[in-house]
Amino acid sequence: MIRPEDFDFHFKPDSHWQWAETLALPFCVPEANINVIVYLVTRPKLGVAMCDVTILDRIAPLWEEQLYVDNMQHLPCPETLTRFALPNGLSFEVIEPLKRYHLAYEGIDDTCFDLEYRALHEPYDINDPAMDPTAAARQGPAWDSSWSGHYEQTYRITGSLTVRGRTLAVDCVETGDRSWGPRPERDNGTVIWWHSSFGEALTVHLFTGHDIATRSTLGPHVSGYVLEQGNVYGIVSSEGEQDYMGAMPMSGRLSVTDVRGKTFDLTYATTNGCYWAPCPSNTYLQSSLRVTCASADGVVNGHGVQQLGLSRAYLTRHRDAIRTRY
Template structure:
């Protein structure tokens, strides 16, 4: 269960130098197909923050082809160390106005690119480690030493409503959308992470589906394995109990079509089909590429939008390319 105290930094286990604490805020403008990501990965034992600000509305197959991308690896963690109110030297200022529920995200690069949005939660935080919330965690709790990636031993996802605006070199774009944020804490090495598809589809303030999947990523079509997720209906998150899915990718490994079937804890089924609108190789942290796509979805016949983040390590991609085991590894 997530408590108000979880908005702040958590104790570092075993003085681990690879311990990480993260915040991600993602939002978009559907008319412009503009997808925005605000990310900070803190290394408390090292005293540094890895932060990226990305904005993209088209096919940006290289990071410098995006509308905007500011990537910093060694920003100092400001003192006192607080996740509820921090300002970084890249111009990012994040303030939590109600613990784990409402945030304000501000950014100014000093050259005309800015962010000024507010996030209002539409549900309580969804704790993927809580068996009372997550049916899959409950089912796996009987397995000895079960953990799906140590970096996500502490993790919650949450759907909310973003309002405000962004400016890209003084061109202003309004933001008014439903999207999903997350917060993670735990040891996070820079090699050895499993492949992960973190995705969500939002119809309106009363209906959204979020899910985390595993996948193989050795071909142009990937069968997905459900790990965690929820369907948010009228402000309540119902944990996903089962599901299946398939992602069809282009030759650059980006999702072009996604088909999902999931069933929540009430036994209600949700059928989703997503079509990729954009492409951007998000370098979330060293040795990792997030094949990011803003997608148009149909969810039980209703239209929605949301993001696909397919994470694969560069060492894995290089091995596939070197072996020539997949026509997609280019």
């Protein structure tokens, strides 16, 4: 169970020097095919932080071909995560713990945003068996030690974005996360962090393994939830398959079943994406999705995000297999 105090730092004097605490607060303007990554990785034992602001608007092989990139390494670590301002122009404040946040940014090249995040549900603790139906059977955290503490939360996000002088209204539903624990950033496992939203009425979030070097099918299933009409239901099983351009997912099919026995069948296509590497040791195939969801209640259309996490060690170890397979 996540408590209000869990939003702030968890490290202790004897914590490992690789201890990391992260905060991801993405948002989007789907009608303009714009998705924004706001990602903070702090290393409180070392006193440093990384902050990334990337704005995607196209499918591109290179990160720097996207609309806007501002990635800064070795910023001073904030003293608290509940209220801080970084030298790169990003500021954040908890208005109501685990419920409302204010995020603002004054960047370069006439780019800025001012946003309010309103949580649509209590944080989903993937390590709590009372919340996540797959947690009890795991040996250790869901991914690795960096997810010793981890939760997801889906938000209604409102405000404005100005990118290179063009101002857009922001009014979207998106999912972010928060993690803490020792993070070695060396040969991490291959994972997919995936979610899609269909207004406030429905969000499907999934966390699954994927060995891209040997197959196009997804799995094994790790965690996930369905947020439907304000209620959260843990996902008990998932299966899926993706199509690729190189290593970039271009389309896919998913089927998830929650604790009620309700199944959601999802098909999706990439609308923008690129290789994204906020930390040098890992690369993420970051893609924004157009999603169709079918269930017993009918068919709805929405938008989503996929992060296919691949360590550079994995990519180089399997470079020939990936190049040949895809």
